[in-house]
Amino acid sequence: MTASPFLAPRWLRNRHAQSLLASSPMRSARGRVRLQQAAATHQPMVLEVGSGVRLHGIASLPAAQPPRAMALLLHGWEGSAESSYMRLTAAQLLHAGLAVFRLNFRDHGNSHHLNEGVFHSNRLDEVLAAAGTVAKLWPDLPLVAAGYSLGGNFALRLALRAPAAGLPLQRVAAVCPLLDPAGAMDQMEAGPAFYLRYFERKWRQSLARKRALFPQVHTFGNDVLQLPMRALTAWMVHNNTDFADLEAYFNGYCIAGDRLQALQLPAHVLMAEDDPVIPLAQFHRIATLPMVSVELAHHGGHCGFIEGASLDGYAERWVAQTLLAALA
Structure with a gap:
């Protein structure tokens, strides 16, 4: 594990200030401006990924020169391809000459109807499968990937599965990735209530939208939408997955402990000691694994790493530098 050079100004060293500013309307506006300033074309796409599943994404190609690589970007839970950190990271990558595909997970962004x-x-x-489709659409470009929070979890699991799946992934970068879902649930329940309330509100809105689009399939009542996070997750597991219970569901996407031991390609992680959502303890273990490198900052909150009043962030520059290193 290495110490990060990122150091927030004194007035920005509060973990909650970092975390809340990261998803603020001001930073969203900054993301729009930065992406507009990047000389690039942006094409919304719907990918057919098998078994009738369709996922939405946005392909951005630099206009001034042929791209050096394709970077797949994955957002956090209840974020989207248009989240501020996704736009800011895409802008950094486009300026560096990379093409970018910002993928929306199912039911994120405006993709609930798909x-x-x-x-x-x-x-x-x-x-x-979506990553494989992106690789096939741009077969001459090296493929790299990055994700934030839950997207970081997906990026690291993609890296684990890539060799066996024939996915030509060269490197992944993950910012504040979720390693232990059960631990993160415990930490949110024990911490300030506004984090849990934020995710509950966003998820309830998503489920309500899904019910409105497919009323013949999703017949749950408003009583379900009022359940607290743990109970709502348990309901979702029981009614929408094949997992026996909440513990088995969490275990299904847990990548803590030695689960990243089998990685065959480099995985780089940026984490903050003061992250109020993701427990820090597990990062000391994965930092000892042969293909994992962890950069740890004293401050940064959850996916914040904001450097000052401009609301630009260290994390998006770190992602760009990390993925560019794969092309050296």
């Missing part, structure tokens, strides 16, 4: 079944975090196969 599939009947609801999103859950063990739907790795369809994300793997």
Whole structure:
């Protein structure tokens, strides 16, 4: 594990300030401006990834020169391809000469209408298939990937599965990735209530939208939508997955301990000591694994790493530098 050079200004060293500013309307506006300033074309696409599943994404290609590689970007839970950190990272990568594909997970962004079944975090196969489709659409470009929070979890699991799936993935970068879902649930329940309330509100809105689009399939009542996070997750597992219970579901996408031991390609992780959502303890273990490198910052909150009043962030520059290193 290495110490990060990122150091927030004194007025920005509060973990909650970092975390909340990261998803603020001001930073969203910054993301729009930065992406508009990048000389690139942007093409929304719907990928057919097998078994009738369709996933939405946005392909961005630099306009000034042929791209050096294709970077697949994965957002966090209840984020989207248009989240501020996705736009800011895409802008950094485009300026560096990379093409970017920002993938929406099922039921994220404006993609609820594309599939009947609801999103859950063990739907790795369809994300793997989407990555394979992206690789086939741009076969001459080296493929790299990065993700934030739950997207970081997916990126690391993609790296685990890539060799056996024939996915030509060369390197992944993960910012504050979710390693232990059960531990993260415990930490959110024990921490300030506004984090749990934020995710509950966003997820309830997503489920309500799904019900409105497919009322013949999703017949749950408003009483379900009022369940707290743990109970709502248990309901989702029971009604929308093949897992026996919540523990088995969490275990299905847990990558803590030695689960990344089998990685065959480099995985780079950026984490903050003061992350209020993701427990830090497991990162000390994965930092000892042969293909994993962990950069640890004293401050940064959850996917924040904001450097000052401009609201630009260290994390998006770190992602760009990390993925570019794969092309050296």
